[in-house]
Amino acid sequence: MELYNLKDHNEKVSFAQAVVKGIGKDQGLFFPDHIEPLANVDELLDLPLVERSQKILRHLIGDEIPELESIIADAFTFKAPIVKADENVYALELFHGPTLAFKDFGARFMARVLGSIRGDKHLTILTATSGDTGAAVAAAFYEQKGIDVVVLYPKGKISDLQEKLIATLGKNIKAVQVDGIFDECQDMVKTAFDDVEFKTTVGLNSANSINISRLLAQVSYYFEAVSQLPKEKRNNVVFSVPCGNFGNITAGLIAKALGLKARFVISCNANDTVPRYLQSGKWDPHATVATLSNAMDISRPNNWPRVEALVKMQGWSLKDFAFGSMSDAETEKTMQNLYKKTGYVLEPHAAIAYQTLENNLKEGETGIFLGTAHPAKFKADVDRILGIDLPLPQALADKAKLASQAVELPADYNTLKAYVLKELKLN
Numbered sequence: 001m002e003l004y005n006l007k008d009h010n011e012k013v014s015f016a017q018a019v020v021k022g023i024g025k026d027q028g029l030f031f032p033d034h035i036e037p038l039a040n041v042d043e044l045l046d047l048p049l050v051e052r053s054q055k056i057l058r059h060l061i062g063d064e065i066p067e068l069e070s071i072i073a074d075a076f077t078f079k080a081p082i083v084k085a086d087e088n089v090y091a092l093e094l095f096h097g098p099t100l101a102f103k104d105f106g107a108r109f110m111a112r113v114l115g116s117i118r119g120d121k122h123l124t125i126l127t128a129t130s131g132d133t134g135a136a137v138a139a140a141f142y143e144q145k146g147i148d149v150v151v152l153y154p155k156g157k158i159s160d161l162q163e164k165l166i167a168t169l170g171k172n173i174k175a176v177q178v179d180g181i182f183d184e185c186q187d188m189v190k191t192a193f194d195d196v197e198f199k200t201t202v203g204l205n206s207a208n209s210i211n212i213s214r215l216l217a218q219v220s221y222y223f224e225a226v227s228q229l230p231k232e233k234r235n236n237v238v239f240s241v242p243c244g245n246f247g248n249i250t251a252g253l254i255a256k257a258l259g260l261k262a263r264f265v266i267s268c269n270a271n272d273t274v275p276r277y278l279q280s281g282k283w284d285p286h287a288t289v290a291t292l293s294n295a296m297d298i299s300r301p302n303n304w305p306r307v308e309a310l311v312k313m314q315g316w317s318l319k320d321f322a323f324g325s326m327s328d329a330e331t332e333k334t335m336q337n338l339y340k341k342t343g344y345v346l347e348p349h350a351a352i353a354y355q356t357l358e359n360n361l362k363e364g365e366t367g368i369f370l371g372t373a374h375p376a377k378f379k380a381d382v383d384r385i386l387g388i389d390l391p392l393p394q395a396l397a398d399k400a401k402l403a404s405q406a407v408e409l410p411a412d413y414n415t416l417k418a419y420v421l422k423e424l425k426l427n
């Protein structure tokens, strides 16, 4: 697979190089400049998830990564069912993995790809998290040979459950609670990546959401969703995607470029830079505001240049996208209405995707909205809004009983550096 830096077409990399580098010169994103459609989408739709994903990702990635097939079998060990939520509307539940969020798909695939291409080189993943991403990354890299993970999070500023998912693993997963805020955690990570000597010594890598491997893994579940529909409904599908950094919808659009017949709805919360842009043609990010759907609280979405590149490459138009944005009050109302109507429990991210889909669904279409996180991950809000007491899934309930193994450090780069070198026995 050939990928180019979207900011400098002269920088060309292989898939493996793009996975290791993450990002190109001038912070440019890597992306292919051509996507060859699949010849046999209908036949692929009749295969089970793992087998189908092996064929799709092999088609995209080409001969690189000889172990690709076993990596996929090892990464995709949980289901992505569609569940009827309303008339002609299904939830694609992407939250049946180890950390109960769709990020498990991308993170688990990326961890195994890195494991396969690192050779004898030791790698250290350093990541700052305000919650979900850190949990998915920690779980995905747990017990991966030759790779250590250091997750920084602001002390007392992530949920108890999120902390348990990160800090109870141990072994190669080092959880560090920082005496400070998320931005300080992120600054420490940035400083580490600028420290060339440290970077080389520990084999530093970030596993963030702009990594192309994560996007490619996510292409798989769009096909999986359509495969679960009866044949006569497969050609008239609308996906509604709750968008933050726009990685998830980029994956959906890659699936469309590969030949999946579907149109897409962009669903946002009050951080509505893209909906306003599609309306007015003006790119005008406002300050980010905090909402109930906090994984979507992003006003400068990282992956938007990839969406534009894809639209241009395929000869599509931005006018073809349906879109919408919702306030917290509308989100709560939506959760209550659907719960009353059909009993389906939405968490805030899925609620936005569901309602924007409803607002845009046409006669004869089948709607699928992406359920990006398990409602229990937002238990306090869901319980309050719906007046219920949502049980924790067993895996989460078991985690909640374990003790945190996190260390506590000040928001100071040199202290972090000394800690990492000591943990890796490199000093």
Ligand SMILES: *Cc1c(COP(=O)(O)O)cnc(C)c1O
Residues within 6 Å of the ligand: 101, 103, 132, 209, 242, 243, 244, 245, 246, 247, 248, 249, 295, 296, 349, 372, 373
């Ligand atoms: C990360 C996340 C999103 C946003 O996905 P993007 O790929 O960043 O657009 C939506 N919902 C949940 C629950 C998430 O964790």
